[in-house]
Amino acid sequence: MTEYLIYAFIYLIAAVIAVPLAQRFGLGSVLGYLIAGIVIGPMVGLVGEETTTIQHFAEFGVVIMLFLVGLELEPKSLWAMRHRLIGLGGLQIGLTALAFTGLGMLFHLPWSLALAIGLILAMSSTAIVLQTFNEKGLGKTEGGKNAFSVLLFQDIAVIPMLALLPLLALPELIEQAQAATAAAADHHEELSLVAGLPGWAYGLVITASIAFVVIGGHYLSRPLFRFVANSGLREIFTATALMLVLGVAILMSLVGLSPALGTFLAGVVLANSEFRHELESNIDPFKGLLLGLFFITVGAGINFDILFDEFFTVIGLTLGVIALKAFVLYGLAFIFRIRNSNRWLFTLSLAQAGEFGFVLISFTVQNHVLPTGLAQILSLVVALSMMLTPGLFILFDKVILPRFEQSSNEREADQIDEQGTVIIAGIGRFGQIVNRLLIANGVKTVVLDHQSSIVDTMRRINTQAYFGDATRPDLLHTAGIEQAAMVVIAMDNPESSINLVKYIKHSYPKVKVLVRAYDRGHMYRLRQAGADIIEAETYHSALEIGGAALRELGYPPRLAQQQKLAYKRVTEELSASLYAAWLGESGGGERFDNNYLKLFLQFEERIKEEMAFERSNHENEGKP
Template sequence: MSEYFIYAFIYLVAAVIAVPLAILFGLGSVLGYLIAGVVIGPVIGLVGDETTTIQHFAEFGVVIMLFLVGLELEPKSLWAMRHRLLGLGGLQVAGTAAAILGLGIWLGLSWSVALAIGLILALSSTAIVLQTFNEKGLTRTEGGQNAFSVLLFQDIAVIPMLAFIPLLALPELVEKARHVTQQVADHNEELSLIAGLPGWAYGLVITGSMALVVVGGHYLSRPLLRFVACSGLREIFTAAALMLVIGVSVLMTLVGLSPALGTFLAGVVLANSEFRHELEANIEPFRGLLLGLFFITVGAGINFDILFSEFFLVMGLTVGIIVLKALILFVLATIFRIRNSSRWLLALSLAQAGEFGFVLINYTVQNHVLPGSIGQTLSLVVAMSMLLTPLLFIFFEKVILPRFEQTSNEREADHIDEQGTVIIAGIGRFGQIVNRLLVANGIKTVVLDHQAAQVDNLRKINTKAYFGDATRPELLHTAGIEHAAMLIIAIDNRDNAIQLVKYVKHKYPNLKVLVRAFDRGHGYLLRQAGADIIESETYHSAVEIGAAALRVLGCSPEFVENRQHTYKSVDAELSDALYAAWKSEAGEQERFDNNYYKLFIDFEERLKKEMAFGREDVTARTDPQGSRNDSEPEVAEGKRDH
């Protein structure tokens, strides 16, 4: 027992030291885990033969990860991505396997060995890629979504690979290992529901197992989780969540399918469950810890003796596989019209071999498809490609991404071929709402934005916008500012917004300028610059939330409307007085002295007095804890009004 505690302590110490250092130097947690494994394994030798056993246990982290990914996908979302799943994913696996098959035959390998190697290396690392996407915020990007589709297809493809690979067995290896296989089988019999079944029965078992996961996940898991939740014990709910994941994994293993695929399907089924977020919260810590352990075992499992003895062969194969897969993925990304940096993200993120490669390598050796020596070399290639993957992400982040951002910024401004009554500078979330409201009422607008990607996205939904920097006078002239009635400024740079107001009010004093302010201080500076109308981006939404809270607490709609009007009136008076105090003290600086704060406090007291009238109505409708007592019908009425 003490031996396991010692190994656990070693792995944890390595992770606690290496991962924070890796993140500090911008390398990412995955590379930190891999380096930790290399240090405690091949370098220092603190861990050794037990690494393979621990790796099988740590692979459960991949299973949990795919369950959590499934929880994020509703079935309709999965159906929506079917074209990328089958098209992009299918072509990637088939293209990579075919390319490696051709190269293997050219190098003198038999076609069966070359095909087996191609299938193994066609897979990428789901664990590393999804973990890195999550850390770097790349999951929702175009490249991230397409990469996920490819990874999901690869996990599905493992099933037919496991069925097909035994057909590639080499006769000489089968004959050589026949008596050894019989001896091993006598001592290592594994549980299986499909052993000895004919093909038609095997198909029925597979179909029944998948149906059990879907039907059980939809109809049986909810009553179970509801029953467990009634206990109020968080640890029991955690146990139930793990029980579901482990149960599905065991079922998939017994029928010869991928546990990761089964748990992913279970997650998709539970994506609409009311327990979805609770399941995520309870399982997430296990995912992170087990994935970290898996990455450490990958690093610790690198055999430096073989690596050094065949260094150039292993590194040559590793680099060759990464380049080949990246090239194939880049071509497919071009065919599927994945643009700009997303194309590079897809190609570089999936260029490595994956953790399922270890499983398939062992499987091919056991089924006499590959000789043991080739299996050892391939294991090193898979491990080294995974070890280099974080460096590919760093290359993308430091070299590729800035290049496309610079290209976007250097893009020439669009030629503006029309003019409108209103010019809108900035078409983010705020500007889009303003533009839709005006256009819907028949007002002609000219929309400008300095982010090329944003402009291109708006054009996809038939919203006309022009790329260009609205702070440039020549662009405003081209947009027809001399004839416009109004300029609406919704750009996300505070200083640029202020400077634009100053320029426009100086050059075109009769032009009405409406501008979005980020906060009170920014509003003062905009007001000082000459803006005609200034609206805080949070003011109205905050007032509406406060009003909704009063309605839910039982206040009548008339009372709430009166309170809103009172608040706005007092705040408008407060704003004028505070601006005068700020202007006299601050000048061009955004700062607030003690007199300003005193005035603010005085007006807060004034607001309380103004609001005091009718407050008894609120107190009478709610108890001291803020809960309802006898006004339930009015709450419902308030909700309908809201």
């Protein structure tokens, strides 16, 4: 017992140290887990033979992840993405497998062996890619959506792969396995419901199992979850959710199918369930922990002896796999018209081998398709390619994406042929509302924005806008700032907005400057720069939501309105004192010193007192 507790402590402390450091340096959590595994495994030797056993357990994290992915997809959503799912995903697996098969045969490998390797390397890492998409917010981009379609098809394609790979068994490996089995009579076979069945019976069992998951998930899960939810015990609901996932995974394993695919199918079936969100919130922590453990075991399981003995072979194969997959993916992105930076996101995010590669490698060894030595080298290639994936995302973020953003803005600034009463710098969400309100009241505006894509979008909806950097004095001159009454600054970059305020108030002091602020520190710096009117971008909407919350909680509408007005009145009264304290202590810097914070806390108490006073007045007004 103590031994297992020690191992658990080692894995946890490695994750606690490595992952936050990797996040701080912009490497992502997945690379942090992999580095933690390498440190406690091959480098220091704190963990050893138990790593393989733990990895089998940790693979359940992938199973849970695909269940949660399924919960996010309604069947109609799958049907809507059928073209990308089958077309893009099918071509990716087919062309990649054919490319690796042809390359293997070129190096005189048997066609069956080359095909098995091609199928293994055609897979990409669902766990790494989806987790990185979530961390970086890339899932909603065009490249992210297409990558998800390919990953989804790959997960589905595991079924025919598991059916096909045993047919590729090498006769010499079968003979060796038979001899080894005879010498080890105490070997325990895996539990199976389909072992020894004829083909027609095997097909019936598989069909019945899938039908049970679909029909049972639709008709039996709802009464079960309703019964458990009525108990009011959250831990029992969590246990039920885990029981469902485990049960489906076990059933799929017993009939020789992928547990991950079975749980994904169960998730899709439950996507319309009223208990979907409760299932997600209860299972998600287990997914994160087990996925992290899985990546640690991948790092800890790297055999550095083979890596050092076959260093150039392994590194060359790893880089070759990434390059060949990237070549195929880039071609598909071109064919399917995935444009600009999304094309590179799609290409680089899927260029690695995947965690299912470990499952398929183990399966091929068990079914005498791959020799053990070659399987170990392939495992290294898969692991190393997965470790390089965060680097590919860094390449996309730091090198490729800035170039596309720069190229999109490299065109010459538009020739401004009109002047207006108001110049609006920035036509994003904030600037659009200001512009529409002014135009609707007959006010002539000139809109400038430095992002060409936003300008083009505005023109498509018949909103006049000019491409150009509003901080350039020559553009402000042609826009008529000398005759303008005011400038509204709604730019995304806080520093640029501060610099623009300084320039306008210095060069054109009579022009009113209205500007939006991101936070309190930005507001103070804008005020210091000389802005005439400053509005926090979330202040009024937050105030309205707060008032609506009070009404929903049972406050009379009149009292809720009074509380809103009291809050606004107090903050306006105290804003000058807070600004003076900030200016006096920080000298106009971004830091909030202790005295400022003390004053801020005193003002918070003042607001509470005002709120209590308003409530008391309201109660007294209701008394006879």
